[in-house]
Amino acid sequence: MTSIPPYLIPSRSAKRAHYDPAVLHSILDEALVCTISYSVDNMPFMIPTAFVRHENKIYIHGSVGSHFLREIEKGIPVCISVTLIDDLVVAKSAFSHSVNYRSVIIFSKAEKIEDFDLKTAAFEWLTDKMVPGSWEYLRPMKQNEVNKTMALAFCIDEASAKIRTGMPKDEPEDLELPIWSGLIPVSAKKQAPVPDESSAGIPLPKHLRY
Template structure:
């Protein structure tokens, strides 16, 4: 994929990637993105859940949401995602860094009118947030779907950046008796905690620790 000029980073250009497989893997692992746009000459950035299917990114929101109203007009947006894998601890604060994987996407929203695709997207997103939960839950009602807007964004003008490995200390700092290395960061799902109405309901298999 040939990068657009505005996708070429001004710093850390060697960390940029345009490989679809890498971009998709980051989007599939991340649960949330931040969508930035301009409304009445003011900048807005809204975090929201999303799901990817093929070459589109999907979000949903209330039909009464001003955020959704604006995006369904097709205004230009910048969508960003970042996964942190480790803190990089160098021998100097200046050389500290982060091991990460990120995606920046420029696109425009398209309102999904097809009922079947709308239902599918809600199922995809639900199962991404809580894997294998869609068929277990009380089915969505038609009026709930009508109250929900689904937007799609093409994944075309997109790039990824990533950093891996140990600190890049300055040569004069390497002999210093200062500890350096990485501190791995992991995001994990802990054991489910029931509310008052579910204390006597067996934990379903898809919520069992370690299941996915």
């Protein structure tokens, strides 16, 4: 970005804003789900969906019959958001409670992926993001499966991150109160895989051994 559009500058806590692509990419690469918001006939819509970043674009996919995808593939403006929660910030007063977070907002338009090889590659990127190492292990996608699935890309040129870190910011007069304050870390982590009936007796593959 050579200049920052006004709508990417937060109205509050602007010092928490970040525009460095490396910061944006690190958040997008960690998050598994984004929310895509758009408007049709003056009605607001927002859809959560899995996504993957590759270079300077993010990719989503879904059924070619999806009303949601058919609307945004027309190139209407969308706002894409991602949020990661790191800590609950517990202060000495409810007023000063907060959350440590990392978030990204993207303003973009959809680009429909027509090229078969690029579409297949996007499926591979997303599959290996969700379950690293699984693409080569799985049964290969069939051509008709690729054809039945729509892939859309969104350029992330117009994007900003916002990050809050650190301890509570209590009012000076509250600091001596005998009330506990600090951080409660919040983390999302993968648990031990649970096999379905058809997988009974099949050894857990190496890429699923967390």
